Amino acid sequence: MTGRFTRLLAAGPGITVVALLLALLLWGGIAVFAGLPFFGALVALVEGGVGSGFAIEQTLHFATPLLFTGLCVALPLRAGMVIIGGEGSLVLGGLAAAAAAVAVPESWSLVALLVAGAAAGALWIALSAAGRVWYGVNEAISSLLLVYVAIAILNHLIEGPLRDPSSLDKPASALIPPPARIAALPGFPSLHWGLPAGILLCLVCHLLVTRSVPGLSLRYTGSNRRAANYAGLSTATIMLVAAAAAGAAAGLAGALEVATVFGRANASLAAGYGFTGILVCALARGNMLALLPAALLVGAIEAGGGLLQRRYGAPAASAAMMHGLIFLMLIVGEGVRCRMPLFLASGNRS
Amino acid sequence: MSNSLAIEKVTVRYADNIAVDAVSLDLACGKIHALLGENGAGKSSLLRALAGVHAPDSGRIFFAGGRQKMGLMRQDAGLIAGMSVIENLALACGGNRWRINWRQLRRRAVQALARQQANIDLDCAVEKLGFGQRQQVALAGLDLSGCQFLLLDEPVAALTPVEADAFLAGIRQQVDQGASALIASHRIAEILAVADHVHVLRAGRLVFSGAASSTDAEQIRQAIFAQPAAARLPSRPSAMPGATILDIDDLVLPGFAGPINLQVAAGEMIGIAGMAGNGQNQLIEILAGFSLARTGTIRIAGKHLAGGNGRKLGMRCIVEDPLADACMADMSIAENLVVHDYRRPPYASRFAILQGRAIAAHANQVIARARLAVQRSSDLFCWLSGGNQRKLLVERELAGNPAVVVALNPTAGLDSASAASVVECLDQACQRGAAILICSEDLDILAERADRLMVMSAGKLLEVSGPDRRRLAIELMCAGASTQAPESSQPTTASSLLSG
Numbered sequence: 001m002t003g004r005f006t007r008l009l010a011a012g013p014g015i016t017v018v019a020l021l022l023a024l025l026l027w028g029g030i031a032v033f034a035g036l037p038f039f040g041a042l043v044a045l046v047e048g049g050v051g052s053g054f055a056i057e058q059t060l061h062f063a064t065p066l067l068f069t070g071l072c073v074a075l076p077l078r079a080g081m082v083i084i085g086g087e088g089s090l091v092l093g094g095l096a097a098a099a100a101a102v103a104v105p106e107s108w109s110l111v112a113l114l115v116a117g118a119a120a121g122a123l124w125i126a127l128s129a130a131g132r133v134w135y136g137v138n139e140a141i142s143s144l145l146l147v148y149v150a151i152a153i154l155n156h157l158i159e160g161p162l163r164d165p166s167s168l169d170k171p172a173s174a175l176i177p178p179p180a181r182i183a184a185l186p187g188f189p190s191l192h193w194g195l196p197a198g199i200l201l202c203l204v205c206h207l208l209v210t211r212s213v214p215g216l217s218l219r220y221t222g223s224n225r226r227a228a229n230y231a232g233l234s235t236a237t238i239m240l241v242a243a244a245a246a247g248a249a250a251g252l253a254g255a256l257e258v259a260t261v262f263g264r265a266n267a268s269l270a271a272g273y274g275f276t277g278i279l280v281c282a283l284a285r286g287n288m289l290a291l292l293p294a295a296l297l298v299g300a301i302e303a304g305g306g307l308l309q310r311r312y313g314a315p316a317a318s319a320a321m322m323h324g325l326i327f328l329m330l331i332v333g334e335g336v337r338c339r340m341p342l343f344l345a346s347g348n349r350s
Numbered sequence: 351m352s353n354s355l356a357i358e359k360v361t362v363r364y365a366d367n368i369a370v371d372a373v374s375l376d377l378a379c380g381k382i383h384a385l386l387g388e389n390g391a392g393k394s395s396l397l398r399a400l401a402g403v404h405a406p407d408s409g410r411i412f413f414a415g416g417r418q419k420m421g422l423m424r425q426d427a428g429l430i431a432g433m434s435v436i437e438n439l440a441l442a443c444g445g446n447r448w449r450i451n452w453r454q455l456r457r458r459a460v461q462a463l464a465r466q467q468a469n470i471d472l473d474c475a476v477e478k479l480g481f482g483q484r485q486q487v488a489l490a491g492l493d494l495s496g497c498q499f500l501l502l503d504e505p506v507a508a509l510t511p512v513e514a515d516a517f518l519a520g521i522r523q524q525v526d527q528g529a530s531a532l533i534a535s536h537r538i539a540e541i542l543a544v545a546d547h548v549h550v551l552r553a554g555r556l557v558f559s560g561a562a563s564s565t566d567a568e569q570i571r572q573a574i575f576a577q578p579a580a581a582r583l584p585s586r587p588s589a590m591p592g593a594t595i596l597d598i599d600d601l602v603l604p605g606f607a608g609p610i611n612l613q614v615a616a617g618e619m620i621g622i623a624g625m626a627g628n629g630q631n632q633l634i635e636i637l638a639g640f641s642l643a644r645t646g647t648i649r650i651a652g653k654h655l656a657g658g659n660g661r662k663l664g665m666r667c668i669v670e671d672p673l674a675d676a677c678m679a680d681m682s683i684a685e686n687l688v689v690h691d692y693r694r695p696p697y698a699s700r701f702a703i704l705q706g707r708a709i710a711a712h713a714n715q716v717i718a719r720a721r722l723a724v725q726r727s728s729d730l731f732c733w734l735s736g737g738n739q740r741k742l743l744v745e746r747e748l749a750g751n752p753a754v755v756v757a758l759n760p761t762a763g764l765d766s767a768s769a770a771s772v773v774e775c776l777d778q779a780c781q782r783g784a785a786i787l788i789c790s791e792d793l794d795i796l797a798e799r800a801d802r803l804m805v806m807s808a809g810k811l812l813e814v815s816g817p818d819r820r821r822l823a824i825e826l827m828c829a830g831a832s833t834q835a836p837e838s839s840q841p842t843t844a845s846s847l848l849s850g
Binding site for chain 2: 226228
């Protein structure tokens with residue numbers, strides 16, 4: 001019985017579930033410390049995520065960009081790179097999208113918005129990958145630092161050359177023309193076509209990576225670059241393409257935010273979806289199909305945090321704290337899993 | 351009765367491999383004992399068991415007449431680069447828990463170094479010292495920490511003959527003053543000159559033990575390199591070499607002086623013997639495309655080998671460590687087996703969709719052919735034992751009709767049956783017309799199978815021919831090992847550790 005239980009844990013998803021439960025308990029404890037009722041807080045968190053039609057809509061709303069930013073982490077991971085700077089791609093993607101949508105004739109503005117968003121995002125992550133591939137620069141660090149460069153570029157442009165003179169209290173770029181606005185899904189005012197697009201993108205990426213020849217090349221490269229080189233793969237190209245595709249996904253998330261929520265580029269683009277994507281990918285363990293439930297879960301916590309604020313006046317950081325706790329527990333779980341053979345061995349001996 | 355270190359039926363295992371097989375020895379104190387044997391004979395494992403680095407799996411180790419402190423000196427001296435000599439010595443014997451008495455330590459250090467007639471500045475950074483001086487510092491560290499029984503693992507492997515003689519003279523002096531030493535080495539002549547007793551390990555077993563004065567180098571050589579009875583293979587029909595396939599022209603290996611010129615014909619098998627660290631790794635790295643040749647050219651069937659096109663030209667490598675260089679540890683056996691062919695039918699359809707069923711079927715077929723114990727094709731590659739990993743690598747690389755096959759130690763670490771099956775696969779590829787190059791430390795297989803036998807020494811190839819080429823090769827290897835130029839004989843690990 002014990003053996004079966006430990007094996008279940010070691011299998012991976014089990015660890016994730018236990019990590020989630022532990023994070024929930026810990027979070028409840030902290031909520032008590034902050035003066036909230038333990039069960040009340042937990043109930044509000046769950047209720048705000050899945051308790052009503054509105055709650056579910058909120059969850060899906062928050063999950064939409066996370067699908068894209070989760071992909072931005074998962075895809076490079078499969079090529080052997082740890083990219084944690086999806087936020088930079090998202091910010092620049094949103095900025096480029098807003099600028100491009102204004103710059104072209106109105107009938108082309110939607111196309112320009114999407115293409116510019118994806119291209120800017122792709123460029124940003126590909127920059128980190130290029131550093132890694134050609135100069136051996138650690139891509140995790142470079143992509144993370146480039147986030148702050150991206151945010152600085154955004155702030156500079158929306159406060160300077162791209163600033164809409166009518167945006168007085170909050171600097172922003174000009175409003176995009178109506179044809180570039182992406183409509184809400186019929187019947188769900190806070191959901192838009194980005195949600196089905198994101199789901200489709202995850203499915204397609206999953207199939208490509210697991211079932212196609214280029215996907216296998218990608219996995220060979222990620223698993224052992226030296227051996228992949230020996231097998232004749234041009235691993236540099238593969239890594240660059242994977243990084244560019246990942247960046248394009250995050251850039252699209254930014255473009256969608258602009259086309260649906262803000263209608264322009266402003267500082268609210270840097271809302272942390274890019275960083276939360278890391279958590280989504282960690283929950284999914286790099287599996288692109290598992291990004292779907294993972295993004296839903298994280299989106300639900302985000303939505304639950306909203307209800308907590310409304311019901312108990314809890315700080316806005318409650319959801320972020322839950323995210324952090326989940327991440328912490330996942331990492332601890334990973335550590336325990338690595339030592340699991342030791343526990344099992346000592347168990348067998350006794 | 352005088353004291354001695356008694357080793358009783360000590361066995362050391364690494365997973366399935368027996369490194370030291372029930373070795374019993376009685377090492378009298380106050381003497382220099384030489385522990386000789388090929389690479390992988392179990393010398394280091396025995397030393398580590400004695401030093402307490404690894405507990406032996408069975409057996410007993412004890413002093414017959416009163417405990418003595420033992421200390422192990424590693425091949426690379428084990429000093430910390432970036433720190434001075436005196437700081438390294440403080441690590442070996444420094445004071446109590448809170449405080450180091452530097453003045454006293456300096457006085458003792460000077461004495462310890464003087465005992466070896468070493469003239470070394472205590473404040474010099476260790477990476478500025480020569481290899482011989484580093485060894486002397488390490489030895490002084492053992493001396494200062496009060497070790498009476500010295501365990502030395504290949505202490506002279508990286509030294510020039512002059513340095514080696516000076517170092518061994520220092521050991522002699524310490525032993526004359528009451529210490530004892532057990533020296534593992536494969537440099538026969540130098541060790542015989544100082545040792546009192548000689549012990550030879552082969553494949554983990556003690557095969558010879560006697561006083562140095564009553565043995566000669568030839569006797570020791572026979573004990574070290576004797577043919578294991580179990581590994582006899584069916585003889586290979588002598589090949590009818592065809593046109594030259596592999597043409598290596600004036601290739602200079604990085605870190606070595608001599609150029610290599612070698613032509614290998616289709617259906618020909620070349621054996622390259624040599625002590626490890628003479629350039630075999632570098633040669634394989636270049637042929638496999640892991641690194642580029644800076645001088646010289648390599649042609650396969652007339653076409654230049656450059657920039658990772660080896661696979662297209664039909665070059666296949668059997669590397670020493672599949673997990674590092676050739677296989678994907680965390681991917682399935684099936685995915686690992688189609689690395690060369692996954693873009694083509696039947697493994698991929700017209701629209702580049704992978705055909706999982708065909709890939710799995712192929713893997714099952716290979717697993718059956720390689721006679722692996724029950725393994726599923728969906729198992730991860732890293733779950734396999736080292737021997738099975740090697741077998742699958744051999745099957746993968748030799749499938750199809752490779753033009754050139756290069757193998758580095760293809761039988762190392764394999765039991766005799768697995769080794770035989772690997773050699774058989776190489777034979778078959780050779781008969782199908784591949785040009786084959788085997789670098790190995792297993793001289794028996796080379797001498798028996800190869801059409802031409804060469805010895806690699808300090809980055810150069812020397813051809814050995816004649817009726818008793820096996821013996822000749824051994825002599826060349828031993829001679830080469832002791833006359834290497836100093837810059838080429840430094841093991842890369844030690845030099846990179848200390849320069850970085």
